[in-house]
Amino acid sequence: MLANFLKGCLIVCAFLALTVPANSQNSPSSPLLIIKINNEGDNLVRMAGISDLSPRELAKLDALLRESFSKTFTLIPESDKRDCIELGIVIEKMRTAQGVLYLGSSAIAVGKGTSDLLVTHNTIAQPTLEKVSASLILQLDMMQVKAMLPK
Numbered sequence: 001m002l003a004n005f006l007k008g009c010l011i012v013c014a015f016l017a018l019t020v021p022a023n024s025q026n027s028p029s030s031p032l033l034i035i036k037i038n039n040e041g042d043n044l045v046r047m048a049g050i051s052d053l054s055p056r057e058l059a060k061l062d063a064l065l066r067e068s069f070s071k072t073f074t075l076i077p078e079s080d081k082r083d084c085i086e087l088g089i090v091i092e093k094m095r096t097a098q099g100v101l102y103l104g105s106s107a108i109a110v111g112k113g114t115s116d117l118l119v120t121h122n123t124i125a126q127p128t129l130e131k132v133s134a135s136l137i138l139q140l141d142m143m144q145v146k147a148m149l150p151k
Contacts, residue, residue, distance in 0.1 A: 032084035033073035035065050040092050049095045050103070057129060061091070064133035069140070085110055087140060091124075091132070101125055102132050108143055119143055 039052035053061070065087075066075060076084060091104035104124040109116040122139050126132045 030072065030074040032076050032080070032082055033069055034076055034078050034080065034084055034086045035062065035069065036078060036086065036088045037062055037065075038088075038090050040090055047094075050092050051095075053091055053093055053102075057093070058091075061089075061129045061132060064129060065136060068133065068137050083111055085140075086116070087136065089136065099127060101127055102129060104132060106136055106139060108140060 037058055086109045089104055089106045091102060094101045094103055107121045108119045110119055111117050120143050124132055124135045126135060
């Protein structure tokens with residue numbers, strides 16, 4: 001069973017490697033992407049031990065995502081009016097006896113303004129910001145693979 005799973009992962013990785021041109025960074029054919037990262041803020045009653053990320057942690061997650069996504073997407077500001085893919089993340093951290101656990105909710109939409117189409121949504125619980133970033137990268141990669149599969 002594990003062998004079949006690993007074989008499937010290898011096929012997906014090979015497919016992605018073949019479909020993304022080597023010089024795709026910021027090329028006109030690269031899909032446009034907006035990244036929005038937010039804390040939950042003070043608009044809710046929180047459980048003990050849950051808090052917003054610090055500005056430094058938010059900046060680190062933003063940098064991790066931008067570094068990775070800039071290889072295959074053209075990153076654009078939120079104010080851009082073109083149709084694009086939007087990756088929105090709301091994230092918090094929870095202190096546990098074992099350390100910190102980052103809890104997030106992500107949504108990927110296509111379009112702009114009133115014509116946005118929600119493509120996928122996910123929840124994330126990871127012990128490091130690097131693993132949160134990897135989860136989001138995998139989510140967006142899987143969305144792209146699904147879009148290419150025949151119906």
